[in-house]
Amino acid sequence: MRVQEYYERIKDKIERVFTLLKLEGSCNLSLLTIDGERREVEVYSNTYNKKDFENFFSMTETYQNLNKLMEQMDTYNFVLENTIRKISPEKTHFFISPEIGVEEKLYYLMLDISSKDYNKCIHNKLRLNYIEGLLEKVFKDFRSTLESFLAGEEVHHLEAEELINFSTKEFFKGLRTEHASETHNIFEVFNKISNLKYESSQARGEIVIGSLDSVVINNLIKFQKDIRMDEYRKIRKLLEGTRGGYSLFTDLDRVYGFIGKNLARTLKNTFKLKIISGYHWELFYEDERVLKIVEGIPHFENIISEKKVFIDKVERVFPELLNWEKQKLWTLIEATIEKNRGALLVITEGCMEETERLAIQATTFKPFEITGELISNFSKIDGAVLMSPRRMCCAIGVILDGLITEKGDSSRGARYNSAIKYYETMKSKYRMVVVVISEDGSIDIMG
Numbered sequence: 001m002r003v004q005e006y007y008e009r010i011k012d013k014i015e016r017v018f019t020l021l022k023l024e025g026s027c028n029l030s031l032l033t034i035d036g037e038r039r040e041v042e043v044y045s046n047t048y049n050k051k052d053f054e055n056f057f058s059m060t061e062t063y064q065n066l067n068k069l070m071e072q073m074d075t076y077n078f079v080l081e082n083t084i085r086k087i088s089p090e091k092t093h094f095f096i097s098p099e100i101g102v103e104e105k106l107y108y109l110m111l112d113i114s115s116k117d118y119n120k121c122i123h124n125k126l127r128l129n130y131i132e133g134l135l136e137k138v139f140k141d142f143r144s145t146l147e148s149f150l151a152g153e154e155v156h157h158l159e160a161e162e163l164i165n166f167s168t169k170e171f172f173k174g175l176r177t178e179h180a181s182e183t184h185n186i187f188e189v190f191n192k193i194s195n196l197k198y199e200s201s202q203a204r205g206e207i208v209i210g211s212l213d214s215v216v217i218n219n220l221i222k223f224q225k226d227i228r229m230d231e232y233r234k235i236r237k238l239l240e241g242t243r244g245g246y247s248l249f250t251d252l253d254r255v256y257g258f259i260g261k262n263l264a265r266t267l268k269n270t271f272k273l274k275i276i277s278g279y280h281w282e283l284f285y286e287d288e289r290v291l292k293i294v295e296g297i298p299h300f301e302n303i304i305s306e307k308k309v310f311i312d313k314v315e316r317v318f319p320e321l322l323n324w325e326k327q328k329l330w331t332l333i334e335a336t337i338e339k340n341r342g343a344l345l346v347i348t349e350g351c352m353e354e355t356e357r358l359a360i361q362a363t364t365f366k367p368f369e370i371t372g373e374l375i376s377n378f379s380k381i382d383g384a385v386l387m388s389p390r391r392m393c394c395a396i397g398v399i400l401d402g403l404i405t406e407k408g409d410s411s412r413g414a415r416y417n418s419a420i421k422y423y424e425t426m427k428s429k430y431r432m433v434v435v436v437i438s439e440d441g442s443i444d445i446m447g
Helices: 003-019 058-065 071-087 115-120 131-148 160-173 186-195 234-244 261-266 305-315 323-338 351-357 371-379 413-427
Strands: 027-035 040-045 092-098 100-102 105-114 205-209 221-228 245-252 253-259 271-277 279-284 289-296 295-300 341-349 363-369 384-387 390-396 432-435 441-447
Touching: 003 027, 003 160, 027 071, 071 092, 071 105, 092 115, 100 131, 105 115, 105 131, 105 253, 115 271, 131 160, 160 186, 186 234, 186 271, 186 279, 205 234, 221 234, 221 279, 234 245, 234 253, 245 261, 253 261, 289 305, 305 323, 305 432, 305 441, 323 341, 323 371, 323 432, 341 351, 341 413, 351 363, 351 384, 351 390, 371 390, 371 413, 384 413, 413 432, 413 441
Parallel strands: 205 245, 341 384
Antiparallel strands: 027 040, 027 105, 092 105, 100 105, 205 271, 221 253, 245 253, 271 279, 279 289, 289 295, 341 432, 363 390, 384 390, 432 441
């Protein structure tokens, strides 16, 4: 019964970890005990059962006879891994902890993770894997607590939040540049800066992270004296200077000055930290988002770049657009996100017709080419911005209509539900892409 209780505690904790990370696929924890003396295998799991391991000892003996030099423990591990590989559910990644021996028994912790969730948490280009760092800490906790728990002693299990905090710090260690010192915990530095206010306003701005060697020094508006990474308030104050065409530049050891955003986009192997608001920031690698941090918790639900999703939809809906035209459309989305305001944008070939139809509940214009600065200002006004695929704006403050649809979501706001009603009603009449931008910078794209 002590083993069952231990398993339930660990399972509840792992489920909470995945809930906090907003990973919604399968995550199944199992605890296996092997008693070589009695030739018994016990399984505590929602995925596997005792029958799955009924041939375990006969397979162990077979491999032992074939590999005389292999230690029995190594044989157990080899057979266990191959058994799990054959019976684990499809489209999952499975992980097995190192064995722990307690009173003649061996204990293994096993975790099955859906491939969808696993793939969300890795970044192949950077060779960073959040899940592996997380499991490293889970397995260490398992090793340090199991024996004491079975002995009836009081033990401190790491809470879900502690596991996440450790894993996130480990993940960020992989971001260090060549010259960065080990003094600063980069994750905590970014968290502190994002939560500081300046003259009562929340933090917002950009920091480019790269090697100083990669930048021609004349391209920096360089400080006379470099700023240490632990000078949080000074960095927060200087963020106010990044709301236009410049970002702060750092190698994670010092902050050196300001760099033009257009120039920063041409640099290779650089990161960009985009602070959205208090305790909400996002990390990009060469314009591809790596992860989003909200209240210290990483979010992986949109780790695929929203830019890629948007461009893919625009390509499918408006195949006649040239690459530079698609990129121009994205700059309008990006400008709205950067201003930290919600917005509703309708890109439709029926721009003129819909402006005429909805004119009574909108502010209409003679068509003009809209810019990022204008769309940021117009997003202050309730209602949608109506534009053509080639960025010709016809109306702002548009109150969209449409039929009630089962695709609506009562947990979402009026902006989202208005957009989904309009899109579902009008998509058969006009080719269109509808973009809903929330005030936290996240976006929904319909098209």
